[in-house]
Amino acid sequence: MYRFRKQRETKDTKPFPGKLIVVEGVDGSGKSTQVYLLKRWLELNNVQVSFTEWNSSALVKRATKRGKKRQLLTPTTFSLIHCTDFAHRYEHEMVPLLKQGYIVLADRYMFTAFARDAVRGCDRAWLRNLYGFARLPDITIYFDVAQEVAASRVLTGRARIKYYEAGMDLGLAPDTRESFRIFQGRIAQEYERMAVEYGFTRIDASQSIELQQEQVRREVASQITVSDYKRPPDMAQPVDQYQALVM
Template identity: 40%
Template sequence: MITLENQLEGEEDMTALDFYGIDAIGLRAKEEILPGRLVVIEGTDGVGRSTQLQLLRPWLESSGYAVVDSEMTRSELAGSGLKEAKDGNTLGPITLNLFYAADFIDRFENQILPALRAGFIVLIDRYIYSLMARALVRGADSRWLRSIYGLALKPDITFYLRVELEELVPRVLQGHGFDYWESGMDMRLGNDLFESFVRYQKLMLAEYDKMAIEYHFEVIDASMAAEQIAAQLKQKIFPLLPNG
């Protein structure tokens, strides 16, 4: 297992403190050392993010690395409240965005940063990008979003599992089916879940594609078999690992 003491042997093994905006938590002022690695998997609902996390974690652990994972709505502060609020299908876009922001910031400060300090490999199922994409398609101001999420560290690598809409629809139908929020029903984009889902996901995919360029995502063809995708992710992650 990679420990903090192992990481302190060489500065090249440290995660650079590179933020998207301000260092709101004051990590630079504290001369923080983050020996862990931050690996993000992005993509829309039903694209296979969870499957890849389930494949990556045992591979990393069997290679001797300590691993933690984090995903949306798993904050102790706001996670359960957000889930309950979404169950009512009555949240307005501003309240929804602030709820997601509170969930992320709490996880960032109390889950992600402590794990990076301890030298863990942190696997994130959707980072700030999905939160921003969801907010942008609901009309949020991009400058406002950047001010909220500017405290986020830049990941060591971000994978974007990309799939065409025509392939996404049958995947969702074969999985858990259409979800109210993932179909954008709050935006009144269609008369039923299917129509709304198609229109909403078109908007989301367009935002992801723009972010892929702006934030330098590693774009992965999610139409491949899960094992093929995992092989590509491992190949790209391995050189970033401490002593990798």
Template identity: 35%
Template sequence: MIIVFEGIHGCGKTTLLNKLRSWIKLNLKTPFITTKWNSYPNLKEFGNELKDKDLLDPLESSLLYGLDFNLRYKNIILPTLEKGGLVLCDRYIYTAYVRDGLRNISTTLLNEMYGHAKEPDIIFFLKIDPETAINRLEKTIEKRSNYILGLDLNLSSNKIENFKKFLYLQDKYYNKIIVENKKNFYVINSLDDENHQFDTVLKIFKNHFEDSQL
């Protein structure tokens, strides 16, 4: 099974993923791995250095993310699935379709890079309004790259306002993807109590996991 957590920055997807990871480790004997967007060894550091220096245009960034995903897919995700294991993904191909799509990277190219990827068994979309997300991230905004903040899109002359507008655009794009793929998506309200969020995630996971064992 592939279990994916998606959502804009500040929605809490990593927190929920880690909670599910801990539960699986304590309660199941099934092998599992976790994999994070833009995390392939060495390539991540190389790409981040280029982004920090603003040396990548949108197409180059898209290709770099595509390479990162495909290396993780081939060397980490597929081998785990072939062994009957679980793969917990902190973002999946939808992150690319949202962020690159907003930068006018063609869907045709994105399909070429990601169209072979297995459809996840569960996609948790953590829904949060961008204003609240900005408040959660306020202390870390200055540490984030121009690419993450969407400054290359020139949405505003103010960095925080630009980031906010970028998050609104991402949220709108995610909603489009949810409508088109609603069979696999489960919307989690990020404003709910954290324990309640996890109870919902765990219930959905257990139902799918039990069905997969039949």
């Protein structure tokens, strides 16, 4: 144990030229919409920006899908397979781009695992050690919304909630929708704990999409000099006049 801790203490902690911005929140909080709008805003300002999302590594996607479909995942294997996905994206996508001076946007980061896996019974300290290889983000924006509102958004827009998404493996309730509400409520409690622990920037996700995006951009601009991350002239992108972004 000492050896592992020593490795964590001595790992390279020099700041990257790029910046890592993370969005977090329960299902239905609207974070994916907001990070998309932030990405388009940065692109329209000719910034070098890249996007990554939770559970999207091609390396383990097939195994993850098979395990979930057959309901084979225990809390520990669920945690480890998602950590493998994260580690692959972190080492092969995020870190190289951060070293090149990109702004990397992540739709969910290790905090998603901290919340979901803790609710499934994994030890919080074990989870933090498991993800000890990853750096803390430069900015973490937490979209805070009442659990009832978030659950209603998801349940209204979806015909079916998946087994693990609803927390059915925990035996919270026989009904999928009720289990989902309970599961997401417990995840929200973990996020509240982490918001204090890690100093998340909190956005009221019950506000209009436009108002939330204004606050997101303001927060980013207050902590990052966006103009420092512009693309070189020969890499400039054509301007996309996306009407939904005109505010």
